[in-house]
Amino acid sequence: MLLKVLNLCTYYQTGSSYVRAVDDISFELAKGETLGVVGESGCGKTAAALSLMRLIPSPGRIVSGKILFEGKDITALSIKELLSIRGDQIAMIFQDPMTALNPVLSIGEQLVEPFMIHRRLSRKVAIPLCIELLNKVRIPDAGSRMKSYPHELSGGMRQRVMIAMALALNPKIIIADEPTTALDVSIQAELLELLKNITREQNASLMLITHNLGIVARYADRVMIMYAGRIVEKAFTLNLYQTPLHPYTKGLLDSVPRLNQNNNKKLTPIKGQPPDLANLPQGCAFYERCTLKEARCKAKAPTLKKFTCDHEVACWLKEEGK
Amino acid sequence: MxxxxxxxxxxxxxxxxxxxxxxxxxxxxxxxxxxxxxxxxxxxxxxxxxxxxxxxxxxxxxxxxxxxxxxxxxxxxIGDFGVSIASGEKVFEMFMKRLPVTLELFMGSAIWSMLIGFSCGIISAVRRNSFLDHLLTVGAVLGLSIPVFWEGIVLIYLLSVMTHILPPSGYVPFTESITGNLLAMAMPTFIMGTQGAGLIARYVRSSLLSVLGQDFIRTAYAKGLSERQVLIRHALKPAMIPVTTVAGLTFGYVTAGSFIVEYMFAIPGLGRMGVNAIFANDFPVIQATLFIVAINILAVNFLVDVLYGYLDPRVKVRS
Structure with a gap:
């Protein structure tokens, strides 16, 4: 297994209280696989992604758990070892291309960095490689674009640059944190298609973080649904859409329109707000919003259990099977 | 551009x-x-x-x-600054005679205030909320709030009257004795640069901190850059943008300080000439001095604008 995350906990400490951004999650990522991570804002998906590269900003930190990348525990690496993995073995594409590129450095200046840092190439040698990359992400007139500054490019173009930057050194894992959320719908599909094709070409694994279930259905091999810092359901994409098990997953699916459904069916939003991560209630975190809640849900939080061989869910109602 | x-x-x-x-x-x-x-x-x-x-x-x-x-x-x-009413000397000649003295003072204080200001500001930002940061912050705030004349009196008392390390006042031309010149200029230079150093340190700290919190810094870390590389390659340049403005404004402070400092330490520079001219109501000299100061401040600010265009590629579009 390329990446194995075991009981990862990432907390933000504010004064004496903890915000449990990532609360005891475990998952795996196989070579060449695309894993979709879905959840509302603030459910811990970004924190989980940042944890994988140890990029959690202070006052957050990985409190416990292991992140085994090719057998090495990332949480235990020295800074030097960590730096050699970041950007080389594992790369990240961020949500907002408007702010994720340095505004005062040219595109070329930012693109050559991975080559210069990890491969120790000179700028001269790196530049043609960068132009090749820009061609690969279909940026027209790549040679002259190298001298452009981010503000001279459209959002879609900037995200292409971000993708090019992440793919520069053929990383084994690409983490894409809502890569198209900040972009026009018309560009979204194009960029995701591009990302998918290139990762497939390089046989890289993709961790696709999104709140868009449509994107996941189309691009992910497996999906995990996160809620309040935990994984509530984990399954092959097809299984998840056909037989959602967790009430939250069902709620999510019911709140987005689907083309193959009866058009007269009303969309039903999930009522209420996600709980405060600094002050999680006892029992199941979804209790307050759940339509199927029972007394035992309040008493103790359910853990992730296998329902079928490739479908896991954290819900008491599914505990005793079928 | x-x-x-x-x-x-x-x-x-x-x-x-x-x-x-x-x-x-x-x-x-x-x-x-x-x-x-x-x-x-x-x-x-x-x-x-x-x-x-x-x-x-x-x-x-x-x-x-x-x-x-x-x-x-x-x-x-046409370059004719007039004639001093008090002394009958040509203002231009009075000016040229005193310019090197003031220039030395200015250069010295600019260099030290920038050197100290930038390094303290950077250290403070990188090690934010550490003991060192708090110490430097106290130092910077003191530096920029202590009045020049008070600082002068205290330093003269400490370094000249009590310990005789530095001369209390007077000027030794560079051509006469290099060490004598440096000793005489040390205290005035230090005092003139104090406010600027404090101001720059504060601005560098806050500007660098805000840059370090930006998304593109995280991108840089994700690429595998070390903290040092992130600082040098990604953070410093954008952080300098607001600081150049402040450094330009500091020049005004320094000029104001030079009038007091030169008078206090009996340094025969332009500031002292200006003060004497004001006392004597010698307006050809007053006008020339003030005007030259104004030209200099404007020139420095123009330079800042040029630097701005170089540091921030977006400026070209905005103009």
Whole structure:
């Protein structure tokens, strides 16, 4: 297994209280696989992604758990070892291309960095490689674009640059944190298609973080649904859409329109707000919003259990099977 | 970029014109009559009207004010700064004689305030909320809030009166003795740069901190850059953008400080010349000094604008 995350906990400490951004999650990522991570804002998906590269900003930190990348525990690496993995073995594409590129450095200046840092190439040698990359992400007139500054490019173009930057050194894992959320719908599909094709070409694994279930259905091999810092359901994409098990997953699916459904069916939003991560209630975190809640849900939080061989869910109602 | 610079240059010239009006007005509003002052010294105050009128005509101050202004501006443009009423010396020559002294003081204080300001600011930002950061913050706030004259008195007391490390005042030309010159200039240079150093340190810290919190810094870390590389390659340049403005403004502080410091340490520079001229109501000298100061401050700010365009590629679009 390329990446194995075991009981990862990432907390933000504010004064004496903890915000449990990532609360005891475990998952795996196989070579060449695309894993979709879905959840509302603030459910811990970004924190989980940042944890994988140890990029959690202070006052957050990985409190416990292991992140085994090719057998090495990332949480235990020295800074030097960590730096050699970041950007080389594992790369990240961020949500907002408007702010994720340095505004005062040219595109070329930012693109050559991975080559210069990890491969120790000179700028001269790196530049043609960068132009090749820009061609690969279909940026027209790549040679002259190298001298452009981010503000001279459209959002879609900037995200292409971000993708090019992440793919520069053929990383084994690409983490894409809502890569198209900040972009026009018309560009979204194009960029995701591009990302998918290139990762497939390089046989890289993709961790696709999104709140868009449509994107996941189309691009992910497996999906995990996160809620309040935990994984509530984990399954092959097809299984998840056909037989959602967790009430939250069902709620999510019911709140987005689907083309193959009866058009007269009303969309039903999930009522209420996600709980405060600094002050999680006892029992199941979804209790307050759940339509199927029972007394035992309040008493103790359910853990992730296998329902079928490739479908896991954290819900008491599914505990005793079928 | 060219049109941006041209625009800045035009603004500077416009400002300069307004400043010239202002300076001319101040010099005339000052109470007292320079001619009377001169006569008081040379003729023990006994002077007939003919003598007074003669002197007035000689310095051109018998003309109506608008004419005086135009004559002054015209002469200034062709490089004639006029003649000192008090000493009869050509202002331009007085100026050139004192320029190297003030220049040394300025360069010295600019270099030390930038050096200290930048390094303290960077250390503070990188090690934010550490003990060192708090210590440097206290130092910077002290530095920028202590009045120049008070700092001067205290330092003279500590370093000259009590310990005799540095001379309390006076000036030794560079050509006479290098060590003597450096010793004499050490304290005034330090004092003149203190406020600037504190100000720059504070601004560098806050500007760098805000840059370090930006998304693109996280991108840089995700690429595998070390903290040092992120700082040097990604954070410093954008952080310098607001700081250049402040550094330019600091120049104004330093100039104001030079008037006090040069007077305090009996350094024969432009500041001292200006102060003496104000006491003597010697307005050709007052006008020339203030105007040169104004030109310098505008030049520095123009330079800042140029630097801005270099540091921030977005400026070209905005202009």
């Amino acid at each position: 060219k049109s941006y610079l041209l625009k800045r240059l035009l603004y500077s010239l416009l400002t300069l014109w307004l400043v010239s009006l202002f300076i001319f007005a101040i010099a005339r509003i000052l109470p007292g009559d320079p001619v009377q002052g001169v006569l008081m010294a040379s003729h023990m105050g006994i002077a007939d009207n003919n003598l007074i009128e003669g002197l007035r005509a000689k310095f051109g101050i018998d003309q109506p004010l608008p004419i005086q202004y135009l004559v002054w501006v015209k002469n200034f443009i």
